[in-house]
Amino acid sequence: MKWAAVLGITVMVAFIILYEWPKINPKQKKEKAAVIGLTVMGWLLGVLLVFFPELPGPTKLFDTIVEPLGKWLEK
Amino acid sequence: MIEKGRISALQMSLLIYANIVSSAILTVPGITYKYAGRDMWLSPIWGSLSGFFVVFIVYQLNKLYPMETLIQYIQHILGQIPGKIVGFFYLFFYLYAGGTALRQYGDFLVGAFFNRTPILIVIASLALASTFAVRAGLEVLARLSDMFVPLMILLWIMIVLLLIPELDVKNMFPIMENGIKPSIMGAVSPAAWYTIFFHISTLFPFLIDRKQGMKWSMFTVLAVLVTLLITNLATLLLFGGITGSFVFPFMSAARYISYADFFENLESVIMAIWIGGTFIKMGLYNYVLVLNTAQWLNLSDYKPLVLPFWMLLTLVGIWTAPNLPELAHSLSVTGPIISHTYFIVIPVILLLIAVLRNRMRQKAGKP
Numbered sequence: 065m066k067w068a069a070v071l072g073i074t075v076m077v078a079f080i081i082l083y084e085w086p087k088i089n090p091k092q093k094k095e096k097a098a099v100i101g102l103t104v105m106g107w108l109l110g111v112l113l114v115f116f117p118e119l120p121g122p123t124k125l126f127d128t129i130v131e132p133l134g135k136w137l138e139k
Numbered sequence: 140m141i142e143k144g145r146i147s148a149l150q151m152s153l154l155i156y157a158n159i160v161s162s163a164i165l166t167v168p169g170i171t172y173k174y175a176g177r178d179m180w181l182s183p184i185w186g187s188l189s190g191f192f193v194v195f196i197v198y199q200l201n202k203l204y205p206m207e208t209l210i211q212y213i214q215h216i217l218g219q220i221p222g223k224i225v226g227f228f229y230l231f232f233y234l235y236a237g238g239t240a241l242r243q244y245g246d247f248l249v250g251a252f253f254n255r256t257p258i259l260i261v262i263a264s265l266a267l268a269s270t271f272a273v274r275a276g277l278e279v280l281a282r283l284s285d286m287f288v289p290l291m292i293l294l295w296i297m298i299v300l301l302l303i304p305e306l307d308v309k310n311m312f313p314i315m316e317n318g319i320k321p322s323i324m325g326a327v328s329p330a331a332w333y334t335i336f337f338h339i340s341t342l343f344p345f346l347i348d349r350k351q352g353m354k355w356s357m358f359t360v361l362a363v364l365v366t367l368l369i370t371n372l373a374t375l376l377l378f379g380g381i382t383g384s385f386v387f388p389f390m391s392a393a394r395y396i397s398y399a400d401f402f403e404n405l406e407s408v409i410m411a412i413w414i415g416g417t418f419i420k421m422g423l424y425n426y427v428l429v430l431n432t433a434q435w436l437n438l439s440d441y442k443p444l445v446l447p448f449w450m451l452l453t454l455v456g457i458w459t460a461p462n463l464p465e466l467a468h469s470l471s472v473t474g475p476i477i478s479h480t481y482f483i484v485i486p487v488i489l490l491l492i493a494v495l496r497n498r499m500r501q502k503a504g505k506p
Contacts, residue, residue: 080446088443095443098436102447109454122235123460123469130476 161416175325183367185326190333238455310379
C-alpha cells in the first residue's frame, strides 16, 4: 500500500514536469532548474510523509520557537 | 517586470477583505469570547491597530522602493546575501501559512459535511482550483474577488438583519466589568488576522492608481473592523453567556435563524461565504508565494512554478499538524506571535534600516 502511494506521488511529479516542460522556453535554464527543484522537494516530502506520517510539522517548529511568549499569552 | 497585469486599489482592497473576513467571522467570535467575555465586541477595535500599523509600514517601505515587492527590496536594504536569507524565511512562512489555511479548510469541511471523504482530496482540489486562478494571473484573481466579495457581503448583511429581532442588548452589560485588560487579551487573535494586510506589499507594485493605495488600504482595515465588530456584537447579543460553548458561534447563530419555516438552515449560507472566501484566500496566498519565489530566484516568469507549488502546498497542509486540536491551539497562541514578528517587527526593522541608509547616503552626497 505504501509503495502504491509512492508510485502515485511519482506519477504526479512526472505529470507536473511533463506538463510544464514544453511550456518553458528551452533557453530558460533557471526556470527549468526551479521547476525540477521544487517538484523534487515535493516528491521527497510526499514520500517522507507516506513512511513517517507522524513527522513533526512546521507548526511544531514554530510552537517550540515561541514557547516562552506563548505561555504568557495562554495563562 | 514579472507580472504584466495591473489591478486597481479597490480590487486590492476586495482581495484582502475577502481574505480576512471570510475566515475571521467564523473563528474570531469564539476566541475573543474566551478571553474577553462580554467585552468581546471591543477586541476587534484594539486588534485593528495592528492592521492600521501594518498598512502604514508597508506603504512607507513601498514609497522608498515603489516598483518592488518585499522579497526584492529586502535585498537592497540588507544586502544581497542576508536579504536572500531573510527572504527565504518569508517564503517558508508563506508556504506554511498557505498549507495551514488549506488544512483548516479541509478539517472543517470534512468534519461538518464530507465525513467520508479523505482530507487529501478536499485539500488538493481547492488548491488545484486556486492554482488555475493563479496561473491565469493577478488580473483574473482580482476579477474573481470582484465577483465574489459583493455577494459575500450581501449574504453576511442578510444573516445579521435576520438576527436582529432575536438580539437582546442586556447581554452586553456591564461593559468592562473587569477593566480593559480582558478585551485587549481577546484582541490578540483578531490582531493576527489584521496583519494579513501585509500582503499588500506584494500587490502595491502592480496598482494602476498607487496614490489611492494607502487610502483604500486604510479604508479596508476599517471595513474589516466594522464587519468583525458587528459579527461579534450580533453573536454576543444573541447568545450572551453561552457564546463560549460553540466552536463557531456565528455559524450557530445562523443556524438559529428560522422564519416562516422557509428561512432555515442558514449555516449553509455561512458555508458558502466561507468556501468562496477560502478560494480567494488560497488564490492570493498561492500567488504571493509563487510570485515571491520567482522573484527570489530571479526568474523571468512565475507560471512554471504554480503546479510544483500546488503539490507542496497540499503536502504542507497534510503535514502541518497531526490533528485539529493541536492546530487550533497553535493558531490561537503561536499564530499571533509569529505573524506579528513576520508582518510587523521585521518590516519595522527594515524600514528603520532603509531610512537610515538613505540619510547616510544623502549626507555623503553633500558634505
